[in-house]
Amino acid sequence: MTDRIAILGGGTGGAVLANNLAERLAPELADGDVEVTLVNDGPDHVYKPVWLYVPFGQREPADGRRPLTDLIDDRIDLTIDRVTEIDTDAKSLALRDAASPLSYDYLVVATGSTLAADEIPGLAEGGHDYYSEEGALALRDELLSMTEGHLVVSVIGTPHMCPAAPLEFAFMTDSWFRERGLRDDIEITYTYPINRVHGNPHIGEWADPIMAERDINTETFFNAESVDPEAKTITSMEGTELDYDLLAAIPPHRGVDVVADAGLGDRGWVDVDKHTLEAETADDVYALGDAATTGVPKAGSVAHYQAGVLAQRLESEIRGRPATATYDGKTLCFIETGMDAASFVEFDYQNPPSPAPPSQKLHWSKLAYNESYWLTARGLL
Amino acid sequence: MSTTDIEPTDTVDARGAACPGPLMDLIGRVRSAGSGDVILLLSDNDQSLTDVREWVGETDNELLEVDEADDHYGFYVEVA
Numbered sequence: 001m002t003d004r005i006a007i008l009g010g011g012t013g014g015a016v017l018a019n020n021l022a023e024r025l026a027p028e029l030a031d032g033d034v035e036v037t038l039v040n041d042g043p044d045h046v047y048k049p050v051w052l053y054v055p056f057g058q059r060e061p062a063d064g065r066r067p068l069t070d071l072i073d074d075r076i077d078l079t080i081d082r083v084t085e086i087d088t089d090a091k092s093l094a095l096r097d098a099a100s101p102l103s104y105d106y107l108v109v110a111t112g113s114t115l116a117a118d119e120i121p122g123l124a125e126g127g128h129d130y131y132s133e134e135g136a137l138a139l140r141d142e143l144l145s146m147t148e149g150h151l152v153v154s155v156i157g158t159p160h161m162c163p164a165a166p167l168e169f170a171f172m173t174d175s176w177f178r179e180r181g182l183r184d185d186i187e188i189t190y191t192y193p194i195n196r197v198h199g200n201p202h203i204g205e206w207a208d209p210i211m212a213e214r215d216i217n218t219e220t221f222f223n224a225e226s227v228d229p230e231a232k233t234i235t236s237m238e239g240t241e242l243d244y245d246l247l248a249a250i251p252p253h254r255g256v257d258v259v260a261d262a263g264l265g266d267r268g269w270v271d272v273d274k275h276t277l278e279a280e281t282a283d284d285v286y287a288l289g290d291a292a293t294t295g296v297p298k299a300g301s302v303a304h305y306q307a308g309v310l311a312q313r314l315e316s317e318i319r320g321r322p323a324t325a326t327y328d329g330k331t332l333c334f335i336e337t338g339m340d341a342a343s344f345v346e347f348d349y350q351n352p353p354s355p356a357p358p359s360q361k362l363h364w365s366k367l368a369y370n371e372s373y374w375l376t377a378r379g380l381l
Numbered sequence: 382m383s384t385t386d387i388e389p390t391d392t393v394d395a396r397g398a399a400c401p402g403p404l405m406d407l408i409g410r411v412r413s414a415g416s417g418d419v420i421l422l423l424s425d426n427d428q429s430l431t432d433v434r435e436w437v438g439e440t441d442n443e444l445l446e447v448d449e450a451d452d453h454y455g456f457y458v459e460v461a
Binding site for chain 2: 119158159171193194195201209221223225239295296369
């Protein structure tokens with residue numbers, strides 16, 4: 001009997017997992033005892049951290065795209081299609097284009113995040129973002145020609161992808177306008193939904209004095225309620241209204257509807273055991289990366305480490321051994337603190353982050369990792 | 382064991398979530414609630430004692446009661 005593993009999503013988590021399984025289960029794959037299918041709704045793998053640099057004219061969205069066929073091991077069945085229904089009782093996936101459903105014995109949900117700007121009236125029309133290709137390009141058009149006025153960087157929804165990126169964007173714009181002699185004519189305001197500038201208190205305590213030192217205004221307890229694109233104002237649930245000339249917003253995020261429809265979790269995020277990554281409401285279903293509700297950041301490093309854990313657990317299941325690998329919350333993030341300096345944090349469920357002193361070396365390390373990321377996607381780094 | 386007789390309109394179970402998850406879950410539910418609705422937030426994170434009070438204080442919503450159970454808190458928030 002052949003064990004069938006289905007992976008939904010060809011982002012960082014799905015790609016790393018697929019390639020890891022190809023190596024780990026090589027004998028079973030060769031003998032036809034295991035089949036691994038990776039389903040993605042497009043032909044490309046997308047490396048989203050590139051988007052942070054697009055508004056500054058430093059990178060192009062194409063730099064973050066490569067065909068999955070170049071990245072995924074040939075032993076994996078790559079299916080370009082979209083899952084329209086997950087039936088966890090029948091262990092079956094309905095696909096948009098395929099005539100017959102895809103059956104599985106083990107399912108890994110790696111469907112990532114989607115943006116939900118429409119949840120905030122006026123945001124789609126009045127705001128910009130760097131959390132999508134088209135958003136980053138539109139923001140670039142505005143940012144490159146900005147010479148004066150008020151830039152508002154507003155974190156509207158949490159959880160969101162890459163929790164450090166809003167801080168990075170605020171620090172980078174400050175540095176970028178300063179280098180170009182424009183900072184005196186551009187006011188920068190950073191807003192955050194809770195009573196500090198970052199969800200993690202240790203990172204918040206680190207970032208807050210840097211904001212003050214750089215004359216970046218902060219508005220905490222600012223939960224955007226609406227945006228008026230005509231008046232160019234953003235108003236919070238707490239009653240604060242800000243005028244803006246350019247609004248760079250982090251929109252609300254959701255998972256995908258098919259996950260919510262399957263009863264795996266609210267808003268398309270899968271409720272999982274944060275150590276085993278097993279879904280709480282269905283058997284033989286796992287989730288990783290952005291799609292999994294583990295309480296750690298929705299970040300590529302998280303998906304990467306979780307993929308390693310799941311690969312080991314699935315190997316154990318296939319070989320009839322107790323699965324002992326668990327995810328400990330490990331997270332790594334570089335945090336740009338300007339255009340030529342960065343910090344770095346490493347933390348897990350037990351150990352909080354302690355941001356490293358910003359340095360040019362860490363900035364170059366971040367850029368170097370962005371280049372070598374494609375080795376990660378291939379399961380090599 | 383609940384010690385209150387307040388009947389919530391809706392309950393947000395954020396037990397197990399790390400900070401600021403419970404507060405953000407509450408805010409998310411308040412966004413879609415109607416005026417006069419009472420949201421019950423369940424959290425086992427001590428930070429919620431500070432976060433929820435401070436956030437409600439920033440808004441016109443009202444923290445009706447904080448119920449301390451054996452292993453979690455229950456925050457009753459009436460939406461303005």
